[in-house]
Amino acid sequence: MSSDTAIRARDEIVIRDPRDGTVTGSVPVADVAEVRAAVARARAAQPAWRATPAAERGRALRAAAHALAERGAELAEVEQRDNGRLRADADGGIAAAVDTLLQYAESAPLHRGRSLRGAPDALDLTRAEPRGVVAAVTPWNDPIAVAAGLIGAAVATGNTVVHKPSERCPHAGRLLGEILAAALPPDVFVTVLGGADVGEALVSSPGVDVVAHVGSTAAGERIARMTALTGAHLVRENGGNDALIVDADVDPRWAAAQAALGAFANSGQICTAVERIFVHRAVAQEFTSALVAEAESRTLAPLVDARMRDEVHAQVTASLADGARALTGGTMPDGPGFRYPATVLVGCTPDTAVFRQETFGPVAPVMVVDDFDSALRHAVQDAYGLAATVLTGDIAHAHRAIDALPVGTVKINAVFGGAPGGSAQPRGRSGSGFGYGPELLDEMTSVKVVHMAPAVTR
Known part of the structure; x- marks a missing residue:
């Protein structure tokens, strides 16, 4: 059976x-x-x-x-x-x-x-x-x-x-x-x-x-x-393929905690989970180190079934074949049940498998960008339109992102939360x-x- x-x-x-x-x-x-x-x-x-x-x-x-x-x-x-x-x-x-x-x-x-x-x-x-x-x-x-x-x-x-x-x-x-x-x-x-x-x-x-x-x-x-x-x-x-933009002026450890919350909550099995991370090169090294520490410190629930775990692992495997690297996780665990480790992938591009499609599991894929404009340009290029998050202390960058992101919900400086009654209309797929x-x-x-x-x- x-x-x-x-x-x-x-x-x-x-x-x-x-x-x-x-x-x-x-x-x-x-x-x-x-x-x-x-x-x-x-x-x-x-x-x-x-x-x-x-x-x-x-x-x-x-x-x-x-x-x-x-x-x-x-x-x-x-x-x-x-x-x-x-x-x-x-x-x-x-x-x-x-x-x-x-x-x-x-x-x-x-x-x-x-x-x-x-x-x-x-x-x-x-x-x-x-x-x-x-x-x-x-x-x-x-x-x-x-x-x-x-x-x-x-x-x-x-x-x-x-x-x-x-x-x-x-x-x-x-x-x-x-x-x-x-x-x-x-x-x-x-x-x-x-x-x-x-x-x-x-x-x-x-x-x-x-x-x-x-x-x-x-x-x-x-x-x-x-x-x-x-x-x-x-x-x-x-479904969603939500982007997270990490600007150059934010605390990279705080940004990593936000990214981990967005990517690993409920073992990544949330439609508004963080799916694509664009981090400014100025903070990329500290951010990814802190994100790995966050991933390795978390106790996750299992994925819902073997089929879901197989699908997540297939996307991770395809991403590694595309040139991404796993800094932690990315391997199928031994033992009973359907657990999958919190996984951090770096070296991602817009063509990486986990960037192209929703991954319903605890995977945090990271792409390093040279400036905020590049991050925003990549973030908007997606068929989905559920939500997106921008971590920035630059009010001009925040306003530009709010205007440009073709999603139902834009979150500035918090991956989750918001006032009651904030109904949104999803876009695209x-x-x-x-x-x-x-x-x-x-x-x-x-x-x-x-x-x-x-x-x-x-």
Whole structure:
């Protein structure tokens, strides 16, 4: 039997614990008839949920958030067995999920239309109406927090949801479904389990009005082609190949700590991970030495499965063949489970394999540049457009980068963080639409314009 974490065996998905490779359980896979039945159930429940006052929907979502918090420890343990995350990261994701559900419970009832200035004797306004049934297709790397955002915005605005969690994290997805469904009216929230074929059956169902997808670019592009035929509204946040620019005037040790955080957090399994590092020659030697020390001091969670580890190692191997050098890491470790070491590659160019494509693992590839202009010129040359970071004390350089970088999020002097509500639209192959924040409420609703003029009566 394959050592892959997710194995399709007849009508089951078998899961191996990424930490030691042992089988931890299996879940049944939905067939097409079950997927279509789930959509039909959600569609039948939607008119009554739409008619439910917004404040009451908010109360139900708050109850779901509290139920999730009460079972957070249990859910974190299940998630660890599915995807191997460090416990602190799993706990943090669940806490973020609870906060997100509470935020949408409060903000959605305030999501309102506008009054328009028409004729003095008429009433003109807009109103936001739920779109209908939302198909939420979510990933394994932060499964609870990401799902909670899409589900919370959809449910709070009067939509019903059919959720397909990743086949790499099905036990956590199933438990999340049980918790949320118990707190909501029947069939407002339904879960279906399975792989890509189940996802495609869900996305292509004629009863689906919105598809919200967070996951790989390849899957997102397939979904985009399907929704072009069904007419469903599409929101997707997909892969990234995020650049980090290290300017000449910053402390190289601080910059290395930022780079390590961006490249190695969650073992590099984050869509906004640092993927391409452009460091100014003036600080390059100190920066790379400090980055190696950061890499060698970190305890990483395993990658999600053998297939992911094989893909990461293949990209590293191809990069070494391209002329890059590994200062640390870059070798497949012995022992059980699916661990991969924090890896620092130097001597990279724009043609190096890890620069050309997203690497979903703990790899920090470094290219030395002669000046800020060269770094910015290389950073913008990419098909993805999720995020980018610039470390600089030069305000002019910061402004130029903000203007030039074709990404949804530009971060100056911090690889992670930011104020609440900072919704972004990814660019290029990274997706489309607002996948989080207050603007996700707009994605989940349609605007209707109302013009009410006085009647002529007898």
